[in-house]
Amino acid sequence: MVKPLSSDDPLDLAPDADPGLSEPKRQRRIQSIEVGMRVLQALTEQQRPLALKELAALAGMPPGKAHPYLVSFMAAGMVKQSPLTGHYELGPAALQMGLAALQQLDPLTEASQEAAVLATRADLSIALAVWGQLGPTVVRLDEPRYPLHVNLRVGTVMSLFNTITGRVFAAYLPEKMVRTMLEDEHRRVVGGPSADFDAPEIQRLLAEIRASGMGRGLSMPQPGVNTLCAPVFDAAGHLALVMTMIGPHGEFGAEIDSPAGRLLREHAANVSRRLGYVAAQTD
Incomplete structure (x- = not known):
């Protein structure tokens, strides 16, 4: 009420x-x-x-x-x-007013506010990634008081299956889009076609991400660095961007149900709500 x-x-x-x-x-x-x-x-x-x-x-x-x-x-x-x-x-x-409001929304602007607050609250690095021409691309990076030395900066393109950020994109984007990008990435890096998408292990990992609503990686994207990722959705229920939390292995276990994990879920949900997303009701 x-x-x-x-x-x-x-x-x-x-x-x-x-x-x-x-x-x-x-x-x-x-x-x-x-x-x-x-x-x-x-x-x-x-x-x-x-x-x-x-x-x-x-x-x-x-x-x-x-x-x-x-x-x-x-x-x-x-x-x-x-x-x-x-x-x-x-x-x-009311419909016209709502549509006009949605057209004025910028996902990155809305997410940037939450990312800055989250980095301060969690004292961890927070990266925002969107879907770019070459795949998941970092467009903002908020550092904690003591920055973590990782090979990550604004403009970095994340591997689709070799990073947790990329896997979250793969879990929620249309399959055709993911397959096309995976083929392009494999051709650029390795050469030749790729059959990774249909591998049972990959399908299991993607299903786990959808079931928990988050992705978790230990020593990813590099040894000694853990990551936790949460999707952000727009009003149509489409993936708008991915919010990634990054920290050292000894201090950040990247547990989904940890205080840090709950903070990440909270702030990602805040952005989705601002973009007009309404989560499905569960019994």
Whole structure:
């Protein structure tokens, strides 16, 4: 349930701070908009048509108070009402607004904020990698207080199957895309075709990544260095980028359920949420 606001006055304006105080002056808010947003938020969270009584309860207000907001939202196209059931759901204007917001989102910008915070909280190196022309490519690297000496920098292209970052990409990207990139990588490095994708061991590793939602590597990408990777998804459920945590073997065990692992999962989920991704509900 959406937490109700402290004031029920739809026209109440939040007061400015006392000019004599040293704190910055607070901006005035229109209380009626904040109250009305509880109705839209309830419809957004439920993702299904709702009867007036249920919708009002979820928004934390009586039906008589919720109804005028719904009338105004319907006039603006933000909400529509079924002529058969009388239930309410988000309208075409809400869809247009959501699509416009998604088009303005930049995955790297959103992830960079989280990566910087995560590097500080975990005191470990955090790399962001996107899918580039040559494969998984590092586009940001946040170092801890005492940087780890690894052969990794912005612009580094990660091997598709010989790094955990690459395997996470392989686990979530379309198979055709992965096969094509694997063939190109094998041809550049070794020469000739590659049958690695169909190897039972590789398929098992990719399945484990999908099952746990993260990838773990010991002494990868180099001896004495452990890595833990988490995928970030966009609003369509497609892989947007991979967030990788890197640390020395003696201090960082790269356990998925460790405090560091939970931090990585939390921040990766934060980015996915900002990009509009809604995780599937589990029983």
